[in-house]
Each structure stands twice: as C-alpha cells, then as structure tokens.
Amino acid sequence: MDNVYIGVDVGSPNITIGAITDKGKIIKKKTVNLSRTIGDGVSFIDAIIESIYLFINDINLSIHEIESVGLGFPGTVDSKKGIIVFAPNMFFTNFEVKQILEQAFDCPIYIGQDSRVAAWGEYNAGRGENHNNFALIKLDVGIGCGIVINGLLYHGPFNTAGEFGHQLIDVDGPQCNCGRRGCLETYCGKKAIEKAGEEIKEGLKLKDIYILAQQGDDKALRITNQVVEKLGIGIVNLVNLLSLELIAIIGWINDVPDELLLNPLREFVRTHAYPAIAHKVEIIRSVLGNDAPLIGAALQDETTDY
Numbered sequence: 001m002d003n004v005y006i007g008v009d010v011g012s013p014n015i016t017i018g019a020i021t022d023k024g025k026i027i028k029k030k031t032v033n034l035s036r037t038i039g040d041g042v043s044f045i046d047a048i049i050e051s052i053y054l055f056i057n058d059i060n061l062s063i064h065e066i067e068s069v070g071l072g073f074p075g076t077v078d079s080k081k082g083i084i085v086f087a088p089n090m091f092f093t094n095f096e097v098k099q100i101l102e103q104a105f106d107c108p109i110y111i112g113q114d115s116r117v118a119a120w121g122e123y124n125a126g127r128g129e130n131h132n133n134f135a136l137i138k139l140d141v142g143i144g145c146g147i148v149i150n151g152l153l154y155h156g157p158f159n160t161a162g163e164f165g166h167q168l169i170d171v172d173g174p175q176c177n178c179g180r181r182g183c184l185e186t187y188c189g190k191k192a193i194e195k196a197g198e199e200i201k202e203g204l205k206l207k208d209i210y211i212l213a214q215q216g217d218d219k220a221l222r223i224t225n226q227v228v229e230k231l232g233i234g235i236v237n238l239v240n241l242l243s244l245e246l247i248a249i250i251g252w253i254n255d256v257p258d259e260l261l262l263n264p265l266r267e268f269v270r271t272h273a274y275p276a277i278a279h280k281v282e283i284i285r286s287v288l289g290n291d292a293p294l295i296g297a298a299l300q301d302e303t304t305d306y
C-alpha cells in the first residue's frame with residue numbers, strides 16, 4: 001500500500017478528513033459535523049482528534065501506519081509556531097493547536113491556512129505542477145488566496161499574505177467582517193451576493209441568482225456582472241503586482257456557469273491587466289476543485305513553509 005497522509009480541511013461546523021497518497025490521490029474521505037463543539041476551541045480540537053482516530057479505524061489502518069497529519073484552518077495561521085492567530089468564525093485567538101495535536105499523535109503534525117494549503121495541493125498534485133508562480137483563489141463567504149512564489153508558499157512576516165478578499169475596492173463601500181469598509185468580499189463573497197439578491201426576491205441562494213441571470217433576468221445579471229468586475233479588478237491587481245502565470249479558482253465557481261463567471265473574468269483580465277502579462281496569465285478552475293484544501297493539508301511537510 002502507498003504511504004498514507006491524513007489531511008483535514010477544517011470548516012465550521014463541518015470538517016473533511018481524507019487519507020491521501022504522496023501523489024495527492026484521495027484514498028478515502030469523510031465529512032463530519034462538529035457543530036456541538038463550536039464556540040469552545042479545546043472541545044473543537046478534541047472532537048477533530050477523535051474524528052481522525054475514528055476515520056483511521058474506519059479505513060482499517062493503525063495510527064502507526066500514518067506518515068503525518070496536516071490540517072488547514074480558516075483565518076490567520078502561524079504555521080511555524082503552530083498557532084491559530086485569529087479565526088473569528090471559530091472563536092480562536094492565539095490558540096496553540098499544534099501542541100495539542102502533537103500530544104495526540106505519534107507522527108509529524110502540520111497546520112496551515114486553508115487557502116494556502118489549497119494552493120499547495122494544486123502546486124503538488126494539480127495544474128500548479130509546472131507553475132512556480134501562481135495563486136489559488138477560494139471563493140466562499142470570504143475570499144481567500146494562497147500564493148506560491150518561486151515554488152514556495154508565501155506567508156509574509158505577519159502571516160497575512162493572500163488576504164485577497166480584503167483588498168480595498170471602495171473606501172466608502174459596505175462594512176466588512178474584518179472591521180474595514182469596501183473590501184472585495186463585501187461585493188463578491190457568497191453572503192454579499194445573496195444579500196444583493198434580496199432585491200430580486202427574499203431568500204435566493206447564490207445558485208438561484210445565477211440561474212436567473214442565465215435566463216436573462218436584468219437584476220440578476222447586474223449582480224453577476226458586478227461580481228465579474230470587482231473580482232476582475234482583484235485579479236488584475238494581483239497579477240500586475242506579482243507577475244503570476246496561473247490563477248486557479250475553487251469554491252462556488254463550481255456552482256455557476258462559465259459564461260457568467262470564468263469566461264467574462266478571463267476577458268476582463270485580458271482587457272485590463274498590464275499589457276505585458278494580460279495575454280499570458282491563465283485563469284482556470286482548479287484541477288483538484290474543492291478537494292484542493294484537503295489534499296494540500298495532507299501534503300504539507302517540513303519544506304512547505306517559506
């Protein structure tokens with residue numbers, strides 16, 4: 001049997017645990033709901049540990065056959081120190097996660113930020129393989145981004161590199177969760193889009209808004225066009241600054257038709273990016289799709305950190 005690496009994509013309230021080969025193939029995965037423990041960091045981590053043990057048992061392995069356990073968390077993560085600096089949705093502030101996990105498992109433990117480990121997954125097992133300078137953008141309620149530069153993940157001195165969703169679009173724009181105004185995700189985050197959809201009808205989901213837009217509904221089209229414009233501005237700024245060759249996208253891009261998001265985004269970037277890069281940068285759906293954070297979490301090792 002191949003060497004087995006355990007990856008955990010930590011969300012709230014769901015976590016997904018996977019057994020992954022060193023080539024990034026998923027042997028088995030399972031999603032577990034941990035809502036009963038939300039609000040208490042220690043109980044939440046204990047529940048993650050218990051779930052990992054149950055999962056390993058389910059796939060008929062013993063804990064000694066596992067090479068490593070790697071986790072991807074949302075928020076600001078210090079991978080070197082093993083600390084979750086700030087994860088507002090999980091009530092974590094300066095929480096020493098790695099230390100707790102190391103006491104529970106007799107193998108190396110790696111923790112990373114979810115968008116960053118997703119980029120690491122894409123780099124090692126997806127389209128990033130031949131691209132040493134690229135970014136993976138994760139479209140969710142927030143919009144995260146993992147950046148690979150010269151083949152290494154970029155964290156930055158404050159572990160905030162890739163806060164793509166918090167780039168400033170309009171100083172007088174809507175209030176953002178981060179405390180500032182006018183961030184990109186106040187226009188293109190999932191909840192922001194659904195909030196804009198209330199103007200059409202109460203309770204519309206993101207998918208419904210895109211279906212209406214596909215049917216030619218004017219108001220829905222105005223919303224989906226605005227997403228292309230704002231996200232396009234974000235991507236143009238990113239590639240202009242960093243000279244990236246590839247942008248891979250995961251998240252709710254998989255729920256919406258290419259003609260309303262991916263194709264017009266490519267067109268926007270070709271039209272507005274700095275001319276020397278505009279036709280060179282490639283914009284794609286991630287090859288690993290929404291498994292990228294899980295696979296990347298598992299593939300973390302001592303070479304992962306910048």
Ligand SMILES: [Zn+2]
Pocket residue numbers: 165166176177178179180183
């Ligand atoms: Zn913000």
